[in-house]
Amino acid sequence: MLNNYKYFLVLAEELNISRAAKRLFISHQNLSKYLKGLEEKYGVTFFERKPKFVLTPAGKIMLDTLRQIELSEQNLENQLIDIKEAKSGTIRFGITEGRYPILVPKLLKEFHSLHPKVNLVIHRATSPQMQEMVLNNSLDLCLSGITNLVTHELKYEIVINEHMYIVISDNLLKQYFPSSYPECKETFAKGADLHLFQQVPFVLNKKNFNSRILMDKHLSEKGISLNCINELTQPDIHHLLCAEDYAASFCLTMYLTGINQLNKFHYTNSHLNVFPIADFKSINPLGLIYHKNKKFPSYAKDLKVLIKRFCSPYSTLIEK
Template structure:
C-alpha cells in the first residue's frame, strides 16, 4: 500500500527517530529506555505519527508489537531520511573544524613541474594541518593506484583506460612540435601534421595516453614519422631534441624555461589533450580531498 504524500505536515525528526527505535526493539518499554523518555511519551508520539500519516504503522496486542505492511515501508524511508540528515550534520560540523588528515596525490610529470607547486603552496597555506604527499607517476600507475586506493586523487590526461574511474575535466591544451635552433623546421611558426611524414621524432612510450593520442592523429592523416627513440620521461626527450636534429611533440608546459627550444604550432589537425582530475567511482571522499580539488579547479 503506498504511503500518502504529505503536505504541511507537523511530522518532526524526533518522530522518525522514535519510530526507528520502536521498530528495532518491538517493545515500547525497551525503546523508551533507549530514548531516555517515558513509555507513555513514546506511545503518544507514535500515535501522533500514525495520525499524521493516516495509516497504522504498528499493531499492538498486549505487550506484543509488530510492524504493519505500511510500517515496514515507512521504516525504510524513515531510515534513509534520518541517516541522510545525520550524515549531513556530521559533514557540516566538520566544516567548523580545521582540516586535518593525510592526502596522497598522483600527478604526471607535466603537472608536477609547472602546476602542482602553486597548488600545493596555496593548499598548505590554507590548510596547514593536512599532510600532503605528492607522487610523480605515469598515467597508468596513477589509474592503478586510484583503483587500489593507495592514491586519493589523480591528475592526468584523459581518456582513462579504467572503467572504475571517472574524470573531471580541467582544461584542454594544444601539443606543439619542439626542435632545437638548428633544425630544418626552426624557421617555421606553423606546420601541418602531414609534413611530419618520415620526419625523425622522439616520443613518449606507447603506454602513455598522450602517445596513444598522437598515434591516433598520425593514423588520421595517414603518416608515419620515424620514431628514433621512445622514453617514459620528459627529460631525455628534451636532451635529445637539444642535441640532435630531431623533433618532439609535447605540451608547452613540459618545456623547461631554460631549454631554449623552438616551438612550432601543429595544425590540420591541431593535436590537443584534456587534463583532468581522476577519481575512483563509488568511493567516499574526505572533505580534505574535496577542498584540494576545489582549489585546483579554481586556480588552473
Template sequence: MNLERLERFVFLAKLKNDVGQKDINISRAAEQLHIPQPYLSKQIKQLEEELGVELFVRKPRLALTPYGKVFLREAQNLLEQVQRIKLSAQQAGHGEIGRLTVGINTSISNSLLPDTLRVFRQKFPNVHLVLQELLHEESRQRLQDRAIDVDFENLYNLQDVDDQHCLTYEVVHREPLVMVLPIDHPLAHSSQVQLQDFANEAFVLPSHNSVPALHTLIRMACMEAGFQPNVVQEAVWMPTVLALVAGELGVALLPANVMNLQRRGVAYRKLQGQSPVFQIAIAWRRDNPSKILSNFLNVVRAVVRR
C-alpha cells in the same frame, strides 16, 4: 569523570582571583553559572566523593585543600586537552587537518600543480599532501585500491577502463601540442610551423609503454597531417625527450606545458591551424567521503577558472 563537574570545580576554584575577592564565593559562582547554589554545592560534593578526597575546606571559609590545589592544576590541563581534541575534531570535519595522497605526472607538474599546491597550502596549512609520481599503468590501480585518494591523469586513459565502476573524473586542463626542434633546425626560427612540414623528419616520441595516451595522440595527429611519423627513439620522461631533441636525434610533438621546461638546445614552435589537444583529468573514487578531498577538488577548480 564528569566534564561538567570538572569545569564548575575549576570555575569555582579560580573565581576569587577573577573577581579580586579574598575568599572563594560559591554564591557568586552559582550566580555567574546561572544555576542554583545548592546544585553547584552538590556537584562539588559528588566530585569529592568520586575522588575520595576533599577538594575544599568549608570552615572558617571556603578554600582549596592541598589536594584541591593539585587537582586544580590537573583539571585545568585536562580541560585544555579536551578543548584541543574538540578543535581537532572540528577541523577534521571541515577538512582542515589530515592528509591526502595525490597521484601526479609530468604534465600536471608542468601546468596546474604549482598553483594548486600554493593555493591549497594557503587555505589548509595543516593538511599534509603526499605527492606520488606515477605512470599510467599503476596510478588507476592505486586509485581503485585506495592507495591514493586522487589522481591527475590523461583523459584518454580514463575512458572505458574503470571495470569496477568506482571512479569518477572531470577534465581540468586542456592544452595544444607544440613542436620541439633542435635549436639549429631550419624551421627553429619560424614563428609558426605546420605539422606536415615534418613528414620526412625523424621523431622522438614519449614511450608507448609508459604514456600510451600521449603516444597515441601524437601518432594520430601525424596521420591526420598525412604521414606516419618515423620514430627513431622513445623515452619515458619529458626531460629525456628534450635531451634527445637537443642532441639532434629528431623532432618531437609534445603538450605545450613542456615549454615551462627550460632546456638549452631546443626551440618550441606553435602549430598553424587547429592543433591536437592534450587533456588532463582529475580522478577519484565515487565513494570517498573525505572532506579534504572535496576541498582539494574545489581548489583545483578555482585554479582552473583563473
C-alpha cells in the same frame, strides 16, 4: 576475520606472504594463520599456492568486497572529520612525472598554508598506474589525461584541454629544410604538416601514454610514418634532447613554459621552435580523477580548487 581486512588487501597486492607480512609488521606465521582461518570460515580457497601464489575467483570477489569496505571506511572518516571540524588528516594525490615539477612545489606551499595539519602525500606514477591506485584506494585523486580511462568506476573533472605541438630546433630545421630555411618557420607557424617531417628524427613517448595515443591516431589517419629514433616517458628530457639537436619531439600545452625557459636562459644549441600541427584535431583533456563513490572532506575540495587554479593559466596558452 574481516576486522583485519587490510591483511587480505596487502596479500592481494604483494601475492607473496613474506613480503606482505613484512609490510604489515607481523610474522609470516601469523599472516598464514590469518589466511587459513579466513578460508576455513568461508569454506573456499582465496589464493592458489602453486605453481604461483595468485587470487582464485573467490579471492577476486573477496578483494572487490574488501576494497568497497575500505572505501566506505575512508568515506566515514572523511565525513566525521568535517563534523568534528578537525582540520587534520591525510590526502593522497597522484601526478605524472613530467607535470610534477610544474605544479607540485607551489601546490604544496599553498595547500600547507591553508591546512597546516593536513598531510598532502604526493605520488608520482604513470596514468595507468594512478588509475589502478585510485581503484584500490591507495590514491584519493590524481591529475591525468582522461582519454584512456579503463572503467566506469572512475569519475573526473576536466581541468584544461591541452593541444599538441611539434618542437624542433633551428639547427634541425636548417638540416632538413635547407632550401626553405628560415622562411619555412613562417609557414610552419600556421600549422606544420607532418608529411614534410618524415625524414626528421623524432623522440616519442611510449605507446601506452596519452600523448602517444593521440599522436599515433593522427599519424594513422594521415598515413604518415615518422622516423622515431627513441622512446622516452619524460617530457622534459624530450625537450632537452631537442635542445641538443638530437631529434624533434612533441609537446602538450602545459609543457610549453618549460621550452620557453630553455630558450630564455640559452640552454640550447639553437633556438627551439614550437609549431601547431596542421589538421591535428585531437585534444588532451586533463582531469582530476577519483573513485565515483569517494566522499571527500572539505580540505580535499580545497585541494581540487587549488589544482584547478594553478592549471588555469595554461588554458590561455591554447588561445595564443
